[in-house]
Amino acid sequence: MEKIRAVCCGYYGQGNAGDEALLASLLQMLPDNVLPLVLSGDPKKTRDRYNVETFSRKAFFPVLKALRQSDVFIWGGGSLIQDATSAVSPLYYAGLMGLAQQQGLKTIAWAQGIGPLNRHLTRWVARNAFAGCSAVSVRDRASATLLRNWKISSIIAPDPVWALDSLPVKGLWDLPAPRVAITLRSHPQLTPTRLNNLTRALIDFQKATETCILLVPFQLNRDYAIAQSIASQLPGPNHIFSLEDPRELKGLFQGVEMAIGMRFHSLIMAASQECRCFALSYDPKVNLLMEELAMPGWDLDQLPDDPNTISKAWLEHYVNGDALTPHQIQSLVDRSLMHRDLLAEALAVG
Structure with a gap:
């Protein structure tokens, strides 16, 4: 079966165990015919831990290279689209989503927890980014309600980390x-x-x-x-x-x-x-x-x-x-x- 190349984008490789758990869950859930290309803040560590191809999430040209080599852009999961800390995060991820769509990739918003979105600009950017997705899943009722108010369909399911495999801990x-x-x-x-x-x-x-x-x-x-x-x-x-x-x-x-x-x-x-x-x-x-x-x-x-x-x-x-x-x-x-x-x-x- 021909491999589908999918760019996986989230807050990966930043030393946050919650986001690493989402990445591990995503890799566990991807169909066998999908080859993941992970955007990471620490490409070497992510590559070594999960045995996947990686690109630096902070470098524009490597990201563009990954998009041009791929068929699908998977965006998630977790609280990527929120402006409680700053407006930079939602603009960064929505910008990548728009770039992926410009490159002709199918885009999927996966296991999202949306908000808070307190600024008019970030709400407008988020609404347009989700509207351009081929499929959307969210992990809580508040996110599903927000998308429904925006006339965007989604499925709601518990956070994917519920299904993450576990490993024994030495000592x-x-x-x-x-x-x-x-x-x-x-x-x-x-x-x-x-x-x-x-x-x-x-x-x-x-x-x-x-x-x-x-x-x-x-x-x-x-x-x-x-x-x-x-x-x-x-x-x-x-x-x-x-x-x-x-x-x-x-x-x-x-x-x-x-x-x-x-x-x-x-x-x-x-x-x-x-x-x-x-x-x-x-x-x-x-x-x-x-x-x-x-x-x-x-x-x-x-x-x-x-x-x-x-x-x-x-x-x-x-x-x-x-x-x-x-x-x-x-x-x-x-x-x-x-x-x-x-x-x-x-x-x-x-």
Whole structure:
């Protein structure tokens, strides 16, 4: 069968485990007759990890070369089209989509989480970019509603990382049980005062539960210093896991009783492995996940000022909270495979 060459574009090769998990999920879901060409911030690392052809996402002429060698442009997944941090991200990705369409490529928006889009320009650019796609899948109701208001059809399915394969983690089972994983990230809402309150609450929580605390940075340059700071203050056993393969990150949660996290994909990975989860939200996508899974937690800007209140909430969930049932997890995994089915249909030869 003749190979279809597909440029895969996302926030890949930037050291963010959530986006790496989306890339790994995409590569896992691509039909066998598709040859991926991945645009990456670190082409060598991406090539070595996934054994795929890569091009620098930051260099115009290599990107243009990749487009000219290809048949399809796959755009996603995740929160690529949002202007909460800056207007640059949606303009960059929509610009690449427009360039791909100018080159005559079939364009697919895959597993998108759209928004927030606060600027008129970025909303206009996003609407036109999605309107030019041959197929669109989204991962949440808010994104589907936005596209429906724009008269753009899409399918909605849970984030594809629900279906990502997992790999065992060396050394995990040598650590004392039970284990609780913590995934915090640098963010303006995680002020020094809030981080101190969370750390003090975690100290009390560990004393009460005698758990081993696993600190899991999902993006080293944003998360590792926070993990180190917490680890230096914990009274009991703890370990920092700096894992680069997203399949290992998902496998880590197989040995965890409960996860307390800010990172969106850490909560998905943990929930998929039957962990009890407690969310600390900094972003609407985390709030949507909390709502959809009935997951307890707080918005960071509403975090209690009293560490004892925080610790008691964690203890209550640790003792009496419920993880997703195997049936619920399997349903989410099965429905997330709709993103795979969209690829198969859109890339079918004929």
